[in-house]
Amino acid sequence: MLPSGVWKSLKGWVPADHLKLPRMRDVDAHWRLGVAATGLDRITKRVRLADGEQVPYDRLLIATGTRARQWPNPTEAALQGVHTIRSRDDAAQLQKALAEPPSRVLVIGAGFIGSEVASVCRELGLPVTVVERGSAPLVGALGGVIGEIAARMQRDHGVDLRCGLGVSSLEGDSGGHVRRVHLSDGTTVDADVVVASSPSVCRPSVTRSPSPRDPSPSAGSPPPTAGGAALSRLSPSITVSGWSTTGS
Template sequence: MTLPATVAELVREFRASGRIVIVGASLAGLRAAEALREAGFTGSLTVIGDEPYEPYDRPPLSKQVLKGWVAADHTKLPRMREVDAEWRLGVAATGLDRAAKQVCLADGERVPYDRLLIATGTRARQWPNAAEAALHGVHTIRSREDAAALQKELAASPSRVLVIGAGFIGSEVASVCRELGLPVTVVERGAAPLVGALGGVIGEIAAQLQRDHGVDLRCGLGVSSLEGDSGGHVRQARLSDGSTVDADVVVASLGSIRNVEWLEGSGLASGFWGLGCDAGGRAFDINGVVTDSVYVAGDVARAPHVLYEYQFLAMEHWDNAVLGAEVAAHNMVNLEPRYRPHLLLPGFWSGQFGVNIKSVGVPPFGDEIVFTQGSVAERRFAAAYGRRGRIVAAVAFDHGKWLEYYGQLIERSGPFPPPPPGWDQPSDSKPMPAEFPARGAPGAAPDVVLTGHDPSERTAEFRPRRR
């Protein structure tokens, strides 16, 4: 048999009777499982998830579920096809043994694989003081249980809700509180809401939007401590300026943490920013060498992006989970030259205070912004972000129909400021600084060190940072 014929036979055999394990049973894990079957994989498929539920959609949790309209267990994801998988739900993966090609589970079992897809996503960052975080009334929101618990407390008419952190989730929670008629205070360390994602110019508009809807918004402040009553229920927060806020529900929306701890010691390039992979979803090992049998998709993946100077981007967006999973699945059962790249133009949405905020591209990649359509005063507008004379992103407030126009410009590396779309132009369309805060550095990231002298022994390893 010729070499190409042998390779083709190997691929056929793997598709027919290989073993694929997917760790992560949420949006990316489910869509990958479906895509594998769609691609003709008939071998054994195991999906491992730490939550005891079948895959469900998370975006509704901070919106219609919190509001009490939709039950927390009513966001189960539609199925695109049968996946005929063994579902190991309610048991977390705790380790990865790449030499033995096994995933270690919390119940002690080891699940062997030929190819592995890592889609473990992120979790909510908890309030850092564990004793305060344990007070009744202190919440984070990521899972359906989180949403159910918070919804129940919001429905009980608390005297005031305190939201710590005005990113998208925090802002959506504040919006729901106002829709429910609840007094709400939002404390944000940055200069305005949404500044990390959209910059200070848009943040200022979001701040006004919140205040117009009755949110007690306090920016440039942190929460120093939470205090509870004798029954262990949170009652008050002390802010960094010494003032206090009385609240009996506190929502800590402090961003997310990537679920990579279980990969410690596996020799993969995982860390604070996620698990590095190529644009085809193949994970990098700790040395920066691409692996053949480990793939990654969804929130936990970070890959070089062609449109953004090949920088490694982690895109915690819904469409990234769906499309990244499909690409990784395709590549898991194919060989070069059939590999497909994941070349997503990222996009996201957020409904808050009756406004639909949508974005395409990567706004923080830009340093300038220009309003291109509509009216800021009416909160119905589109704006483009630029960097070095080219458009890299766009944002729309109730102007979603126009994002496709900007998306096409971004994909073609169009100029910034972009050519006017010829409709609905604002009177003032001069570019200005977009005012993104400096990107913070992770505090607890380990050092990466090189060991070994002989070229064949050279390897990288993670070492805890020395004090």
């Protein structure tokens, strides 16, 4: 779901650079910004960093977060007008595209993010088409009854909602700007802004050194999640915080 500040930014009410959360007090921490964690040795309780340093720990929280799922075709994803939305910079770029304004916005996926982007587009008076593989918006997260209510609300507010369909490909013009979207039923939609709001992807966590004394799952395997926020214990000293990728 979009935070309220991002929603206001897309509508042009506040600049995207005003969305940063305030720090109300100093955090007593040793920050190692710009240095990736590349490995984890659970026997010696050390985290290996990209610069070669090894940092010892007593308790470890792995909270690598998530990233937006990119459109799977790199050439199509590189077309101007194709957006994902996860960060403040993403919001700023999409807000600029919506302000031009586009002739039509096409949103791929009718989860929380896709539905809210469609809502913003309609409030701005922009034509918007939403393509959803499921039977209704939000059906994976909230079920069929709420999904049907959401579908009626979107259509009542002018959203061109197309359920039970996927997007086959994106087509650009000679200048490298997206102009047309091909759907799985063979139809096409002309659109010059496309928002890919597919479910987010967990960022890779650090890997661990294999050891015959360590009976845990293989290196790099993520903890299972049942949906929503997940907090899993890999050992008494290691906790992994993640986010399910079952909804957008």
